[in-house]
Amino acid sequence: MKIELDAVGKGRREHALPLTSAVFESGRATLVVAETEQRPTVLGLIASGRMRPDTGRVAIDGRTDSAALRRRVAVVDAPEISEPEPNVTLAGVAAEELMFAGRRSDPLAVRRWLEQQRLGDAASLPVSNVDPADRVRALCELAVLRKGVGGLVLVSPDRHGGEPAAWWAIAEDFAARGLAVLVIAGQASAPVAEPTAPAAEPDRSTSGNHSRSATARPRLRRLTARTKGGRS
Numbered sequence: 426m427k428i429e430l431d432a433v434g435k436g437r438r439e440h441a442l443p444l445t446s447a448v449f450e451s452g453r454a455t456l457v458v459a460e461t462e463q464r465p466t467v468l469g470l471i472a473s474g475r476m477r478p479d480t481g482r483v484a485i486d487g488r489t490d491s492a493a494l495r496r497r498v499a500v501v502d503a504p505e506i507s508e509p510e511p512n513v514t515l516a517g518v519a520a521e522e523l524m525f526a527g528r529r530s531d532p533l534a535v536r537r538w539l540e541q542q543r544l545g546d547a548a549s550l551p552v553s554n555v556d557p558a559d560r561v562r563a564l565c566e567l568a569v570l571r572k573g574v575g576g577l578v579l580v581s582p583d584r585h586g587g588e589p590a591a592w593w594a595i596a597e598d599f600a601a602r603g604l605a606v607l608v609i610a611g612q613a614s615a616p617v618a619e620p621t622a623p624a625a626e627p628d629r630s631t632s633g634n635h636s637r638s639a640t641a642r643p644r645l646r647r648l649t650a651r652t653k654g655g656r657s
Contacts, residue, residue, distance in 0.1 A: 426451045426485065426497060427449075427451070427485070428449050428483065428484070428576065429447075429483070430445060430472055430483050431482045431484070432445070432446050432482075433445055433471050433478035433480065433481035433483060434478060435467050435479050441463060441467050442464050442478075443464075444480065445468060445481075446481075449606065451576075451603055452601070452605075454596040454600040455606065455608070456609075456614070456617070458609075458610065458612050458615050459609050460612060465610070466503045466506055468609050469500050469503050469506075470503070470506065471483060472498070472609075473495065473498040473499070475491075475495060477491070485497065496574075497573060497576055498575075498577070499569070499571060499574045500580065501564050501565055501577055501580065503581075504580065504581060509552045511551060511553035512553070514550060515548055515549075515551075516532075519535050519538055519567060520535045523535065523538065525571065526567070526570035526572070527572070528570060536548065539563075544562075544563055556587065557585040557586055557587030557591070557592065561579065561582050561585075561592045565577055565599055569604065574604075575603075575604060577604055577606050578609070579592070579607070579608045579609070581609060582608065582610060583610045589610070589613075590617050592608070593608070593617040596608050
């Protein structure tokens with residue numbers, strides 16, 4: 426599965442989301458940098474077919490099909506969209522997601538699932554108090570239980586604190602399992618996806634915003650979305 430975002434933008438003069446191009450595909454973890462509170466969620470919704478861009482195009486395997494995107498790509502932990510309520514326990518979040526995935530969701534089944542994920546000790550914690558890396562891992566594991574999901578869009582994992590390298594390693598682990606993984610985070614998190622080899626020079630053959638892309642390992646790609654104008 427390959428998802429391409431071609432110069433997508435949202436809002437008047439692209440204030441909600443400046444023109445952004447990126448690609449994420451099965452077996453790769455891709456980091457896109459998006460700043461401000463609103464833009465990561467807007468980009469996540471567009472990348473998963475849940476919001477129509479005002480400009481540009483989103484394609485899945487070469488075709489425009491928002492319904493297929495919604496079926497195949499899960500939006501994980503997007504603020505005010507798919508993030509769990511902060512005071513709900515991790516067990517409560519797991520129970521709800523297991524139910525939506527058509528799995529057993531009784532207390533015994535939830536406990537067993539959490540223990541399998543080595544998260545049994547965090548079962549009774551409000552999800553807002555769960556270790557940031559454990560939160561990301563749990564929510565991603567729950568998302569891929571849903572039938573047909575082959576891609577994840579993880580929105581702003583950096584807002585929970587912790588080490589960016591920890592959630593980036595989780596993203597790479599899911600990519601290694603064959604999923605297409607897009608992580609949207611702030612500029613401060615960009616170094617976690619820096620290549621170990623010298624980065625390729627930006628493509629200067631086109632005008633407007635540029636994205637830098639480099640491969641450190643066969644399944645690692647970094648794309649940094651640059652913006653036009655000031656902060657919205």
